Amino acid sequence: xxxxxARNVSYAYPDGSRGVEGVTIDIDEGERVALLxxxxxxxxxxxxxxxxxxKPKAGHIEIFGHPASDRDFxxxxxxxxxxxxxxxxxxxxxxxxxxxxPAQLDVPEEEARKLAMEFxxxxxxxxxxxxxxxxxxxxxxxxxxxxxxxxxxxxxxLLDEPTANVDGKARREILRxxxxxxxxxITATHxxxxxxxxxxxxxxxxxxxxxxxxxxxxxxxxxxERSGIA
Ligand SMILES: Nc1ncnc2c1ncn2[C@@H]1O[C@H](COP(=O)(O)OP(=O)(O)OP(=O)(O)O)[C@@H](O)[C@H]1O
Numbered sequence: 323x324x325x326x327x328a329r330n331v332s333y334a335y336p337d338g339s340r341g342v343e344g345v346t347i348d349i350d351e352g353e354r355v356a357l358l359x360x361x362x363x364x365x366x367x368x369x370x371x372x373x374x375x376x377k378p379k380a381g382h383i384e385i386f387g388h389p390a391s392d393r394d395f396x397x398x399x400x401x402x403x404x405x406x407x408x409x410x411x412x413x414x415x416x417x418x419x420x421x422x423x424p425a426q427l428d429v430p431e432e433e434a435r436k437l438a439m440e441f442x443x444x445x446x447x448x449x450x451x452x453x454x455x456x457x458x459x460x461x462x463x464x465x466x467x468x469x470x471x472x473x474x475x476x477x478x479x480l481l482d483e484p485t486a487n488v489d490g491k492a493r494r495e496i497l498r499x500x501x502x503x504x505x506x507x508i509t510a511t512h513x514x515x516x517x518x519x520x521x522x523x524x525x526x527x528x529x530x531x532x533x534x535x536x537x538x539x540x541x542x543x544x545x546x547e548r549s550g551i552a
Pocket of ligand 1 (some may be wrong): 335336337339340341359360362363364365366367368374407512
């Protein structure tokens, strides 16, 4: 089963900035892929396209055989963690945040509360359940965002710079939660060290696909320099 089929996908922002151009990629269900590229290389844009949150100006995208424009299918099967968790966390407390998405998907309240508590314990968030998300540290915010998404067991998980601005213990915890995830994983990053932690396939994106292969691409200094990464 293909998790992602992207054909000749292009996207430009309303101000004319080019996001991605002519991107063609196939990803099988269960693959763990790093989307590696320089700042401004189009990684976030491509994740937003894969999540169906913006529509390609040209080309098309299918996720598990469904068009990425199929909102109901996407809500139930695709999870995305934004680079800046403040773009995602907007409920009055962490508990409300954990209850929000199950409620959107019509999970009965009692079951949602059980799920929320299970994930709060697993993610070490029990002590902050009553806090407003904006009062949390960067690492705690990322953990809340990850817990909210993983509790719904998405078949495809899209992560945008999951460890940016997070260090020490929270970073190790986040990497462990990511490695426990068993579905199809696409992680956008510009940090080379993160790639082997989260992927065994590397797609280098700088507006368009510059290379697609195994972890050995990380040793190709010419390629990394040409792609603006190293
Ligand atoms: N909302 C927007 N409006 C206009 N241009 C945008 C917008 N978002 C991104 N861009 C532009 O699109 C291009 C690709 O940006 P994108 O954020 O997808 O890259 P990125 O690889 O995720 O970068 P970074 O590693 O810095 O997050 C950049 O030139 C950027 O300036």
